[in-house]
Amino acid sequence: MRRKTVLYGALMTAILGGCTNTEQVSTTEYFEGTASYQLNAADVFRLAKHMKQRDLVKSLKPLYGESYYSEEAFKSAISTRLNRELSDELYKELKQKAVVAPQVLSLEFVADNTLRVRFGHEQVPLQQKLLDMSALTLSSLDKLGKYQWATSSLVVAVEPTTLCVKIQDKQGSEVNQVCPAESTGFTLHTDHDYHYHGLGQEFQKAGDLDGRWNQRTRHAGNKMEGFNGGATGNTIIPILYGASPTQSDFALYLNNLYTSEWQFDGQEINVKASKGASEIIVMVAPKQKELRKQFMQLSGKPLVPPRQMFGMWLSEYGFDNWAEMDSKLATLRDNQFPIDGVVMDLQWFGNVSGNDPDSQMGSLTWDRENFPQPEQKIAKLKQQGIGMVLIEESYVSQGLDEFKALEEKGYLAKDPETGLGANVNPHGGGSWWGKGGMIDWSNPEVNAYWHDWKRQPLIDMGVMGHWTDLGEPEMYNHQARYFGDQAHDEIHNLFNYYWLEGIYQGYQNNDVDQRPFMMSRSGTTGIQKFGASMWSADIGSNLTSLATHIGQQTNMMLSGIDYYGSDIGGFHRKGLGVIGEKKQAALDETYTQWFAYSSLFDVPVRPHTENLCNCKETAPDRIGDRESNRNNLALRYEIIPYLYSLAHHAHQDGEAIFAPVSYEFSEDSTLYDIQHQKMIGNQLMSAVVAELDAKDVTVIFPQGDWFDFRTGAKMDALKAQSKTIDLYNENNQYQLPLFAKQGAIIPVSKSSAGQWTSEVPQDITLKIFGFANNAFTLVEDDGKTTDYLHGAKRETQITTRVFDSRATLSIQSLGKYQGMPSSRALEVNWSLGAEVQVSRISSNAEQAITWKQSGDQLYVKLAQLPEQGETTITLEF
Numbered sequence: 001m002r003r004k005t006v007l008y009g010a011l012m013t014a015i016l017g018g019c020t021n022t023e024q025v026s027t028t029e030y031f032e033g034t035a036s037y038q039l040n041a042a043d044v045f046r047l048a049k050h051m052k053q054r055d056l057v058k059s060l061k062p063l064y065g066e067s068y069y070s071e072e073a074f075k076s077a078i079s080t081r082l083n084r085e086l087s088d089e090l091y092k093e094l095k096q097k098a099v100v101a102p103q104v105l106s107l108e109f110v111a112d113n114t115l116r117v118r119f120g121h122e123q124v125p126l127q128q129k130l131l132d133m134s135a136l137t138l139s140s141l142d143k144l145g146k147y148q149w150a151t152s153s154l155v156v157a158v159e160p161t162t163l164c165v166k167i168q169d170k171q172g173s174e175v176n177q178v179c180p181a182e183s184t185g186f187t188l189h190t191d192h193d194y195h196y197h198g199l200g201q202e203f204q205k206a207g208d209l210d211g212r213w214n215q216r217t218r219h220a221g222n223k224m225e226g227f228n229g230g231a232t233g234n235t236i237i238p239i240l241y242g243a244s245p246t247q248s249d250f251a252l253y254l255n256n257l258y259t260s261e262w263q264f265d266g267q268e269i270n271v272k273a274s275k276g277a278s279e280i281i282v283m284v285a286p287k288q289k290e291l292r293k294q295f296m297q298l299s300g301k302p303l304v305p306p307r308q309m310f311g312m313w314l315s316e317y318g319f320d321n322w323a324e325m326d327s328k329l330a331t332l333r334d335n336q337f338p339i340d341g342v343v344m345d346l347q348w349f350g351n352v353s354g355n356d357p358d359s360q361m362g363s364l365t366w367d368r369e370n371f372p373q374p375e376q377k378i379a380k381l382k383q384q385g386i387g388m389v390l391i392e393e394s395y396v397s398q399g400l401d402e403f404k405a406l407e408e409k410g411y412l413a414k415d416p417e418t419g420l421g422a423n424v425n426p427h428g429g430g431s432w433w434g435k436g437g438m439i440d441w442s443n444p445e446v447n448a449y450w451h452d453w454k455r456q457p458l459i460d461m462g463v464m465g466h467w468t469d470l471g472e473p474e475m476y477n478h479q480a481r482y483f484g485d486q487a488h489d490e491i492h493n494l495f496n497y498y499w500l501e502g503i504y505q506g507y508q509n510n511d512v513d514q515r516p517f518m519m520s521r522s523g524t525t526g527i528q529k530f531g532a533s534m535w536s537a538d539i540g541s542n543l544t545s546l547a548t549h550i551g552q553q554t555n556m557m558l559s560g561i562d563y564y565g566s567d568i569g570g571f572h573r574k575g576l577g578v579i580g581e582k583k584q585a586a587l588d589e590t591y592t593q594w595f596a597y598s599s600l601f602d603v604p605v606r607p608h609t610e611n612l613c614n615c616k617e618t619a620p621d622r623i624g625d626r627e628s629n630r631n632n633l634a635l636r637y638e639i640i641p642y643l644y645s646l647a648h649h650a651h652q653d654g655e656a657i658f659a660p661v662s663y664e665f666s667e668d669s670t671l672y673d674i675q676h677q678k679m680i681g682n683q684l685m686s687a688v689v690a691e692l693d694a695k696d697v698t699v700i701f702p703q704g705d706w707f708d709f710r711t712g713a714k715m716d717a718l719k720a721q722s723k724t725i726d727l728y729n730e731n732n733q734y735q736l737p738l739f740a741k742q743g744a745i746i747p748v749s750k751s752s753a754g755q756w757t758s759e760v761p762q763d764i765t766l767k768i769f770g771f772a773n774n775a776f777t778l779v780e781d782d783g784k785t786t787d788y789l790h791g792a793k794r795e796t797q798i799t800t801r802v803f804d805s806r807a808t809l810s811i812q813s814l815g816k817y818q819g820m821p822s823s824r825a826l827e828v829n830w831s832l833g834a835e836v837q838v839s840r841i842s843s844n845a846e847q848a849i850t851w852k853q854s855g856d857q858l859y860v861k862l863a864q865l866p867e868q869g870e871t872t873i874t875l876e877f
Helices: 009-016 041-051 055-059 071-081 088-098 288-299 322-334 374-383 401-409 444-461 488-509 543-558 580-601 626-638 640-653 786-790
Strands: 028-032 104-111 114-119 142-145 148-150 154-158 165-169 174-180 185-189 195-198 217-220 223-227 230-234 239-243 249-254 260-265 268-273 278-285 313-316 341-344 387-392 395-397 436-438 465-468 518-520 532-535 658-660 677-680 684-687 696-700 706-708 722-726 738-741 745-748 764-769 774-780 794-802 806-814 824-831 840-843 849-854 857-865 870-876
Touching: 041 055, 041 088, 071 088, 104 154, 114 165, 165 278, 174 249, 174 278, 185 278, 195 543, 230 543, 239 288, 249 288, 278 288, 313 322, 374 387, 374 444, 387 444, 395 401, 401 436, 401 444, 444 488, 465 488, 488 518, 543 580, 543 658, 543 677, 580 626, 580 677, 626 640, 640 677, 640 745, 640 774, 684 696, 738 764, 745 774, 745 794, 764 794, 806 824, 824 870, 840 849, 857 870
Parallel strands: 313 341, 341 387, 387 465, 465 518, 518 532, 764 824
Antiparallel strands: 028 104, 104 114, 114 278, 142 148, 148 154, 154 165, 165 174, 174 185, 185 268, 195 239, 217 260, 223 230, 239 249, 249 278, 260 268, 395 436, 658 677, 677 684, 684 738, 696 722, 706 738, 745 764, 774 794, 794 806, 806 870, 824 857, 840 870, 849 857
């Protein structure tokens, strides 16, 4: 039901016409609305049964949910619906049940484009205030009437009866209207057709690449849910975006981390939280990109991951011993697959046994029988350029000394009766990991204690990252109490946030210069500022699950998570859904397509599967099409300099790394329904596929010229701006298309003797596509430490300028970091994109420049870039 808002036509005309008769007001306004009457079905049903008037339920059904702001209107509506006279007794009962107390509204103007709306008296709990609003400033606020205000960006009006808040942009177009609901929640209405994204992740429809919430219901709360032959994460990050090619865009943050439900019904959204405050922060901007940057400013920009995390990391559940892991590393090396690390599942501390108090869950101590001398092994792997990430969980078996120590200090979730560690599963069932309690991460003392005792020795050993598994939390005791005597629902959706924050804080407290990096299965607003990435959990091995994952990646990006990955090939192989002689072919194709997608869009590239039987393969040289996998991984390593620079841009400015094409080309209305195309930064675009037997894909090209990234060839026949692209190259290898826009500047790596590496290249190699005025900043650092936070990095500004008969390429590097290459050559592959004949190339560098043109490809080499100053290369036509 949409409440009607009173419009002040004459006054609004004056506002939009530039009325200057304004009054400066405070930034916060308070209002009390009018009591109303509203019938609901449950009350009428009970009353009809009590008074034995069964016709009431059907007769009054059209009135359910409608609000009436006078008793006269309420009584008249009831009388109209009844087919008989309304008795005083019946009306008295209906009126008593229908009275709704007047709402209270707090309206705060936070910034010129940002408004905080709170219905009711309840305040947001301190621990749920995860946005830092201190950076926002309000430059102007004018009161235009008793219920209307204007900033430089917004015009805001309050309807005094309903307390609905109408928000218009500075052009006078309505963006949306926020109204109080009868319980913990609100309704949002707009007169326009917006495309809705954000809100974390929830897997709903298998095979659907479209992650938009339009016409869906988002059931929000951190948990694992069975989905399509596997189990995927439902993660609530309560930031919603409405995007439109013709209207101002908006973002809406619900400052409430309890479980919630978001119903999207056309132009109306109904939101209801299980409890807590109805506080909404609304931001308005011309483009979604601006809103996302603002949200990143408020929630925290991501740390730059270690450079190795942009490569491939091999993982499975799990390696039983060093020998099993070594055998897979050996064949990857023999088959010329680059690899940057291994991810160790829970076998590293000794396997677990169900409902067993002596299970090793929670020991976080190496099983030295199967993994002897881990210190030496980690050091040896490091010499080979292979890092290690270890899994950890929050559960501790009660037979372990660790349980006793935690319980003695009160560091476990507590039984409300005894104050001792609460049994996670007091009624049995679900305790596949053992039997015991759960660490209470909401207690800050716990984080420091556990980090110093268990995690710091592993970091000192050389472990590069932390895999926080089961962090929804997956299993918990509903009756347990937590730090400060909190109930479970107070901390549930914050549980993994506290855990990740504790890891980050442990690095800070111990002055560790290694970058913190976590791979998490759950979280909420702002975990990226701790160095956390996320993956979509124990997904089924089928392409219809991958398709849904692809759609959820967009939602996660808009929710602040740039680094979102998957179990490549699927965790649950039973989810393949194919049996008999076709099973292996289906599995190979599923893996090949998945690996191609993840090689472009996952951080890290991480094959993973359940392999307790030691009968399954997950390394890309052992499953799928080997040549396709190797070539797709080579492409990933080739563009790591570009990706790593984007990671710095994300950290510095809140820029997105992986976004839908409409995010970058928001003015093109034809792109909003294109969900299978994604950008990498703002210069590369791919079209993704997740469908068995797919042979080609249709690509819709945004306006402008585009180039094939692999060949440098300019795309032709684009008058209709679409083209069907083959997914198999001339060697029958599967690959997703990758295109560079006109003027793109892409720093790349080259393989050395057929071997790829994630390390900083010794020289600078650029791919440039076509002619346009453009610039890109290549950012490099030591790739390992936090020194970049203190300025230890090199930024190379690369600029192209185009004139009538010439073009210039300028390169200037500033900054230093320890271990950086001191002398660098430059190599440029410039895709000219036209019948352009280069007649002369010159440079201000002292070293000789060499070049050659082959068709529309130009190759330029400079033996050495000077350490200081700007180098300019000029092309004459």
